[in-house]
Amino acid sequence: MQKAGAERQLYNPFSFFKFVFPKSILQKKLKNIYMNNSIKSRILRLQERSATLDPSQEQRDDLLKDLQGYTNKFLNNIDNGKYYNSEKANKNAFSIGTKPKLLKEILKIYANEVASKGIKAASAGHLGYIPGGGIYSSALADYLADITNEYAGISFASPGAVAMEQELLDWMKGLFGFPESAVGNLTSGGSIANQIALTAARDRHGIKGAKIEQSVVYLSPQLHHCNHKALRIIGLEDVILRELKLDSHSRIIAGDLAGQIQKDKEAGLNPFLVIASAGTTDTGAVDPLKDLGEIAEEHNLWYHVDAAYGGFFILSQERKKLFNGIELADSLAVDPHKSLFLPFGLGAILVKDKEAVFHSHHHLANYMQDTFDDNFAIDPADVSPELTKHFRALRLWLPLQLHGIEPFVACLEEKLLLTQYFRNRLQEIGFALGPVPDLTVSYFWWPVANGDENAFNKKLLKEIHQKGEIFLSSTTINGKFVIRLAVLSFRTKLETIDKAVSVIDKARKKVQDSTIRS
Numbered sequence: 344m345q346k347a348g349a350e351r352q353l354y355n356p357f358s359f360f361k362f363v364f365p366k367s368i369l370q371k372k373l374k375n376i377y378m379n380n381s382i383k384s385r386i387l388r389l390q391e392r393s394a395t396l397d398p399s400q401e402q403r404d405d406l407l408k409d410l411q412g413y414t415n416k417f418l419n420n421i422d423n424g425k426y427y428n429s430e431k432a433n434k435n436a437f438s439i440g441t442k443p444k445l446l447k448e449i450l451k452i453y454a455n456e457v458a459s460k461g462i463k464a465a466s467a468g469h470l471g472y473i474p475g476g477g478i479y480s481s482a483l484a485d486y487l488a489d490i491t492n493e494y495a496g497i498s499f500a501s502p503g504a505v506a507m508e509q510e511l512l513d514w515m516k517g518l519f520g521f522p523e524s525a526v527g528n529l530t531s532g533g534s535i536a537n538q539i540a541l542t543a544a545r546d547r548h549g550i551k552g553a554k555i556e557q558s559v560v561y562l563s564p565q566l567h568h569c570n571h572k573a574l575r576i577i578g579l580e581d582v583i584l585r586e587l588k589l590d591s592h593s594r595i596i597a598g599d600l601a602g603q604i605q606k607d608k609e610a611g612l613n614p615f616l617v618i619a620s621a622g623t624t625d626t627g628a629v630d631p632l633k634d635l636g637e638i639a640e641e642h643n644l645w646y647h648v649d650a651a652y653g654g655f656f657i658l659s660q661e662r663k664k665l666f667n668g669i670e671l672a673d674s675l676a677v678d679p680h681k682s683l684f685l686p687f688g689l690g691a692i693l694v695k696d697k698e699a700v701f702h703s704h705h706h707l708a709n710y711m712q713d714t715f716d717d718n719f720a721i722d723p724a725d726v727s728p729e730l731t732k733h734f735r736a737l738r739l740w741l742p743l744q745l746h747g748i749e750p751f752v753a754c755l756e757e758k759l760l761l762t763q764y765f766r767n768r769l770q771e772i773g774f775a776l777g778p779v780p781d782l783t784v785s786y787f788w789w790p791v792a793n794g795d796e797n798a799f800n801k802k803l804l805k806e807i808h809q810k811g812e813i814f815l816s817s818t819t820i821n822g823k824f825v826i827r828l829a830v831l832s833f834r835t836k837l838e839t840i841d842k843a844v845s846v847i848d849k850a851r852k853k854v855q856d857s858t859i860r861s
């Protein structure tokens with residue numbers, strides 16, 4: 344078929360005259376000048392309108408002053424008022440209007456609709472799920488990263504940003520005994536980190552097509568649910584999931600893994616992946632990493648360790664030995680926005696087998712050809728589903744430079760002791776406690792001699808939530824409803840734990856009184 348342009352040329356009856364009497368050069372020039380003047384004046388008008396997107400230094404100073412005023416007030420009052428507010432947000436308050444607002448007005452909306460509802464995640468009193476806090480210096484790094492807007496996905500675009508990311512990953516390889524040849528990535532969090540690892544495991548073992556239904560993954564019933572999500576996302580919904588038996592500390596019993604693999608092999612199935620946790624979310628349990636790693640190795644299974652919560656406790660001298668064997672992992676996920684106290688938005692993955700990661704994540708597209716160069720470092724974009732990414736290395740690197748590693752280690756050790764202290768105090772009062780925890784998640788319940796223990800403790804947590812003086816969450820252990828306390832916000836201090844104990848006990852008395860009355 345002919346192209347439209349070619350057709351027009353073929354049938355245009357005037358093209359002949361055009362050829363004989365070409366427009367004078369002068370005519371053409373005049374027309375261009377006229378056109379360009381009109382375009383230019385429109386551009387200038389638009390330029391004036393869009394200039395507000397690039398404020399002057401004076402305007403920037405004013406904006407920053409407002410923001411600083413707000414953030415200082417927020418931090419100065421962070422431990423006053425509620426830690427949890429169950430009120431819903433008013434979505435209309437966020438409506439996108441066409442009229443601009445002053446930053447002061449915008450911050451008012453933020454204060455009312457964002458900062459004062461839900462869990463105050465930056466506060467000392469966030470003792471539920473897995474907190475972290477969000478250190479200030481990391482926020483400054485984000486500010487800097489956003490102002491300079493380095494393109495952190497490709498080393499051709501920002502060799503500095505990529506080298507910084509590589510250095511942080513190398514530091515983590517050192518911490519966890521991974522070889523230098525391992526690859527890694529700074530992700531938005533543990534979920535994507537785990538997904539990258541499981542994808543690599545799938546690809547190295549060629550789990551696709553008819554093989555999927557025959558393939559077996561071994562995991563703990565306490566394994567974080569993002570791993571289940573990841574398996575479904577990467578097309579492994581139909582693999583066989585074998586939940587392993589746990590000991591009284593909620594750690595996988597290694598012998599059960601060995602036995603299950605044997606049985607599955609005998610049944611003609613294809614065991615290919617073991618996932619252990621270094622700190623489960625339910626109870627903070629660290630699985631027997633060495634034993635599991637050795638069994639995985641013996642049977643040629645991919646060994647993944649999800650250390651999103653607990654990973655950086657390896658820095659604590661006292662707990663280091665729990666992490667023995669983590670170096671046997673084929674892949675390892677950690678979350679600096681948990682055990683390094685960063686603001687949300689930073690996970691990391693390390694994988695020993697580069698080719699396995701590249702299989703799904705590395706792709707050469709024509710429009711990226713300028714960036715192909717073997718002399719550059721491995722591009723973060725080759726190890727992750729992301730291409731463009733936030734320059735998130737800076738939010739970890741800058742704090743490590745500014746403070747050194749020592750305060751982080753001190754903070755982790757402080758959290759371990761606070762957990763112990765909390766348990767001692769609750770025990771004195773008469774609460775029942777879960778087993779001595781590996782890390783900083785501990786669970787407890789109020790024992791009820793005659794009556795529904797689960798119902799009582801649910802009421803107890805509800806009462807604590809309603810008061811909002813601290814924030815705790817719950818889980819179910821062997822069918823039992825238990826309340827969990829997770830000490831990991833860097834702001835959680837001795838006085839926070841004392842307050843938590845008194846809040847919990849006050850709530851316990853209140854629920855007890857109301858139960859007696861009813």
Ligand SMILES: *Cc1c(COP(=O)(O)O)cnc(C)c1O
Nearest residue numbers: 532533534567569624649651652
């Ligand atoms: C938090 C957590 C995850 C998920 O990480 P995100 O950063 O929330 O995506 C995975 N595994 C464990 C053990 C976790 O604690």
